[in-house]
Amino acid sequence: MTRPLSVGVAGLGTVGGGVLKLLRDNAEIVAARAGRPIAVVAVSARDRSKDRGVPVGGLRWYDDPVALAGDAGVDVVVELIGGADGPARALVEAAIAAGKPVVTANKAMLAVHGAALAAAAEAGGVSLAFEAAVAGGIPVIKALREGLAGNRISRIAGILNGTCNYILTQMRERGREFADVLADTQKLGYAEADPSFDIDGIDAAHKLAILAALAFGRPVAFDAVHVEGIRGISALDIGFARELGYRIKLLGLARQTEAGIEARVHPCMVPETAPIARVDGVFNAVVMEGDFVGRVMLEGRGAGAGPTASAVVADLIDLARGRSAPVWGGALSDAPSVPMSAHVGPYYLRLMVVDRPGVIAEVTAALRDLGVSLESMLQRGRAPGEAVPVVLVTHETRESAMRAALDRIGALDAVLEPPTLIRIEAG
Amino acid sequence: MTRPLSVGVAGLGTVGGGVLKLLRDNAEIVAARAGRPIAVVAVSARDRSKDRGVPVGGLRWYDDPVALAGDAGVDVVVELIGGADGPARALVEAAIAAGKPVVTANKAMLAVHGAALAAAAEAGGVSLAFEAAVAGGIPVIKALREGLAGNRISRIAGILNGTCNYILTQMRERGREFADVLADTQKLGYAEADPSFDIDGIDAAHKLAILAALAFGRPVAFDAVHVEGIRGISALDIGFARELGYRIKLLGLARQTEAGIEARVHPCMVPETAPIARVDGVFNAVVMEGDFVGRVMLEGRGAGAGPTASAVVADLIDLARGRSAPVWGGALSDAPSVPMSAHVGPYYLRLMVVDRPGVIAEVTAALRDLGVSLESMLQRGRAPGEAVPVVLVTHETRESAMRAALDRIGALDAVLEPPTLIRIEAG
Numbered sequence: 002m003t004r005p006l007s008v009g010v011a012g013l014g015t016v017g018g019g020v021l022k023l024l025r026d027n028a029e030i031v032a033a034r035a036g037r038p039i040a041v042v043a044v045s046a047r048d049r050s051k052d053r054g055v056p057v058g059g060l061r062w063y064d065d066p067v068a069l070a071g072d073a074g075v076d077v078v079v080e081l082i083g084g085a086d087g088p089a090r091a092l093v094e095a096a097i098a099a100g101k102p103v104v105t106a107n108k109a110m111l112a113v114h115g116a117a118l119a120a121a122a123e124a125g126g127v128s129l130a131f132e133a134a135v136a137g138g139i140p141v142i143k144a145l146r147e148g149l150a151g152n153r154i155s156r157i158a159g160i161l162n163g164t165c166n167y168i169l170t171q172m173r174e175r176g177r178e179f180a181d182v183l184a185d186t187q188k189l190g191y192a193e194a195d196p197s198f199d200i201d202g203i204d205a206a207h208k209l210a211i212l213a214a215l216a217f218g219r220p221v222a223f224d225a226v227h228v229e230g231i232r233g234i235s236a237l238d239i240g241f242a243r244e245l246g247y248r249i250k251l252l253g254l255a256r257q258t259e260a261g262i263e264a265r266v267h268p269c270m271v272p273e274t275a276p277i278a279r280v281d282g283v284f285n286a287v288v289m290e291g292d293f294v295g296r297v298m299l300e301g302r303g304a305g306a307g308p309t310a311s312a313v314v315a316d317l318i319d320l321a322r323g324r325s326a327p328v329w330g331g332a333l334s335d336a337p338s339v340p341m342s343a344h345v346g347p348y349y350l351r352l353m354v355v356d357r358p359g360v361i362a363e364v365t366a367a368l369r370d371l372g373v374s375l376e377s378m379l380q381r382g383r384a385p386g387e388a389v390p391v392v393l394v395t396h397e398t399r400e401s402a403m404r405a406a407l408d409r410i411g412a413l414d415a416v417l418e419p420p421t422l423i424r425i426e427a428g
Numbered sequence: 429m430t431r432p433l434s435v436g437v438a439g440l441g442t443v444g445g446g447v448l449k450l451l452r453d454n455a456e457i458v459a460a461r462a463g464r465p466i467a468v469v470a471v472s473a474r475d476r477s478k479d480r481g482v483p484v485g486g487l488r489w490y491d492d493p494v495a496l497a498g499d500a501g502v503d504v505v506v507e508l509i510g511g512a513d514g515p516a517r518a519l520v521e522a523a524i525a526a527g528k529p530v531v532t533a534n535k536a537m538l539a540v541h542g543a544a545l546a547a548a549a550e551a552g553g554v555s556l557a558f559e560a561a562v563a564g565g566i567p568v569i570k571a572l573r574e575g576l577a578g579n580r581i582s583r584i585a586g587i588l589n590g591t592c593n594y595i596l597t598q599m600r601e602r603g604r605e606f607a608d609v610l611a612d613t614q615k616l617g618y619a620e621a622d623p624s625f626d627i628d629g630i631d632a633a634h635k636l637a638i639l640a641a642l643a644f645g646r647p648v649a650f651d652a653v654h655v656e657g658i659r660g661i662s663a664l665d666i667g668f669a670r671e672l673g674y675r676i677k678l679l680g681l682a683r684q685t686e687a688g689i690e691a692r693v694h695p696c697m698v699p700e701t702a703p704i705a706r707v708d709g710v711f712n713a714v715v716m717e718g719d720f721v722g723r724v725m726l727e728g729r730g731a732g733a734g735p736t737a738s739a740v741v742a743d744l745i746d747l748a749r750g751r752s753a754p755v756w757g758g759a760l761s762d763a764p765s766v767p768m769s770a771h772v773g774p775y776y777l778r779l780m781v782v783d784r785p786g787v788i789a790e791v792t793a794a795l796r797d798l799g800v801s802l803e804s805m806l807q808r809g810r811a812p813g814e815a816v817p818v819v820l821v822t823h824e825t826r827e828s829a830m831r832a833a834l835d836r837i838g839a840l841d842a843v844l845e846p847p848t849l850i851r852i853e854a855g
Binding site: 019023026027030031033034035036132137138139140143144146147148149150151152153218276279280291292293294295296297298299300301302307308310311312314315317318319322323324325326327330331333 | 446450453454457458460461462463559565566567570571573574575576577578579580645703706707718719720721722723724725726727728729734735737738739741742744745746749750751752753754757758760
């Protein structure tokens with residue numbers, strides 16, 4: 002057996018502790034599969050005294066993570082600090098400059114600075130590995146970049162944020178409102194004190210930007226991702242989804258059309274028979290559609306110490322074996338990004354209207370005037386003179402027409418709240 | 429861009445034609461991802477004149493596949509002939525002896541001769557790649573050997589034969605009997621004229637033997653796999669499964685227990701809420717459980733020209749990039765195989781009994797005498813003096829006890845047909 006691969010780990014939070022634990026508990030398996038031992042020799046974290054469940058006493062300690070990259074005994078730098086900028090980015094840049102391969106779980110950094118970091122890494126002939134950045138332990142980066150490498154990928158759809166999926170699952174199973182479930186989820190520790198990063202779709206959009214870059218072979222383009230979160234979903238919509246045969250999921254969607262590449266994160270109505278509709282709780286899933294392979298779905302835990310450590314160590318084993326792939330897959334395309342206004346698909350629209358004769362006619366006239374064709378209309382419950390929900394499902398419609406129709410409908414006297422719009426997706 | 433990777437393809441049936449088509453249609457993508465073009469330069473097949481939808485005119489033609497391995501212009505041999513022995517095995521042995529990497533889709537050959545072939549390949553420092561041998565286009569070999577390489581795998585469960593899954597799905601959806609559905613499936617071309625290889629579980633057992641070797645790091649052991657097929661499943665059992673909240677699936681199951689490694693293929697009752705229970709029609713799926721990653725499921729098309737070609741080309745791209753892994757994952761264990769008689773789990777038992785007082789007492793007495801504990805009993809429909817079905821569900825029971833109980837129950841006068849036994853699995 003050859004010389005161990007010596008690893009420096011920056012960031013000893015949940016995931017960093019998990020990586021240390023995995024490399025200790027499964028040292029024998031890892032060495033056999035990597036062809037040599039993988040040993041952590043240096044670490045960097047803020048608090049030296051914190052109990053991480055794994056001893057760090059014998060390791061070289063750096064208060065400044067950037068110094069880790071300069072440690073001559075470190076072969077590979079593992080960045081688990083997080084955040085798009087600051088020390089994480091400084092460390093990764095320093096490691097690449099020093100010619101040291103990097104393993105990172107940092108989706109925000111890759112989504113925002115991935116193009117520049119990849120260019121630096123490729124210029125220096127340095128590996129930049131990030132299986133842990135998307136969907137935790139599910140080997141989705143490897144599947145997309147290597148396992149399906151022979152395919153032209155036409156579409157990616159993913160449940161990429163476990164917090165949102167957990168909240169939507171709880172809303173459906175318990176018939177409760179978003180705010181109540183969010184509060185409980187925070188108490189359980191599944192959502193942050195400031196949950197906006199998760200529930201406003203930003204975390205999912207970071208991951209989608211990474212997947213889209215890999216799938217379509219182009220530089221990562223986070224700014225081109227259309228992002229909506231799940232704050233606007235009500236128990237009413239969950240109920241109508243059930244009645245119509247759908248489930249509401251926050252999906253990250255990217256597809257290649259003739260016009261270019263569409264990338265968006267928003268709540269979707271997904272047919273309840275679609276495999277991804279059944280992925281509940283904190284689980285993540287990614288569907289990939291290739292021209293030869295057809296539809297492949299991967300499902301598993303998208304976060305947490307164990308799954309994320311599993312992905313980090315898979316990258317380390319690849320490095321130990323000398324296995325690598327071009328950062329963004331190697332087939333750079335110059336397809337433009339398609340704006341959300343050009344999206345075409347069916348829509349679910351839920352209005353709260355005054356229950357009086359003629360209201361439906363006003364609403365449907367607004368839709369007709371903008372060329373929006375209706376597939377079905379539902380009005381449940383009667384309450385003359387009071388607010389009642391009305392649900393409309395459209396045929397394929399262009400987003401720009403739908404938006405214009407919504408403006409007109411929202412301005413009607415009989416429409417009492419801003420309309421709720423949820424796009425319908427095949428799953 | 430460096431020199432192309434030159435490929436010789438032996439076997440130009442459905443899959444061989446698919447590989448040629450993929451390499452032609454997606455040549456640009458493949459070259460970008462592989463770092464160099466991948467070109468088929470030589471082929472071997474029986475019939476030179478057959479239309480394969482892809483021109484083979486410019487390629488060197490060998491009537492004898494073994495001669496392909498001797499072609500000095502061939503860098504990699506792709507074996508798509510099939511069959512555990514004969515020309516397929518001769519070709520693979522010749523290629524390894526000539527120091528040429530092999531890509532194969534041949535599960536029968538790997539299941540039966542995989543240990544010897546791997547030893548020869550590793551002695552010669554030659555790659556032996558076989559993503560296409562299990563679950564078609566789903567990158568399950570790569571996920572297990574690389575993506576989850578940091579984990580101790582405790583269990584594998586898979587729907588590994590699309591024909592059986594299609595038949596069981598049709599039986600459930602249409603309420604029809606096995607023989608009728610099989611006949612239709614043969615007409616549609618989803619089942620062979622001699623379907624025993626599929627429906628008796630042999631094909632699934634070949635694939636399970638390969639997965640178990642990879643998961644637990646030991647030489648492939650097809651003979652140690654317990655195999656039962658789906659011929660004994662009746663519409664009656666499908667109906668009871670529904671009533672009890674299960675679906676019947678032919679699963680390949682392998683797990684590591686304290687006693688050793690258990691590997692078995694048989695029909696299972698799977699809770700209908702389990703993700704694998706929802707995988708219908710010709711789709712395949714593999715669940716992998718690792719100590720850090722938890723439960724990961726991969727799902728997609730397990731057969732057909734496109735998906736299988738996708739897997740073959742993924743292996744070729746890995747070779748072109750110089751990516752490789754030890755054939756059986758690198759961590760060889762000497763855990764013994766556990767015989768089926770030592771299996772412990774809950775059982776579903778369906779009897780056809782004479783509807784008269786005292787029969788249930790006789791049956792339950794036999795179970796009690798062998799220490800089999802009942803969880804529930806169902807008898808639907810009354811027909812005094814005639815045959816009625818009785819269903820018994822047991823708590824965790826040892827297979828040897830269950831078998832002994834079955835012998836006693838089957839010998840009772842009131843029991844009119846051999847009992848049907850289906851093991852219950854978590855999915």
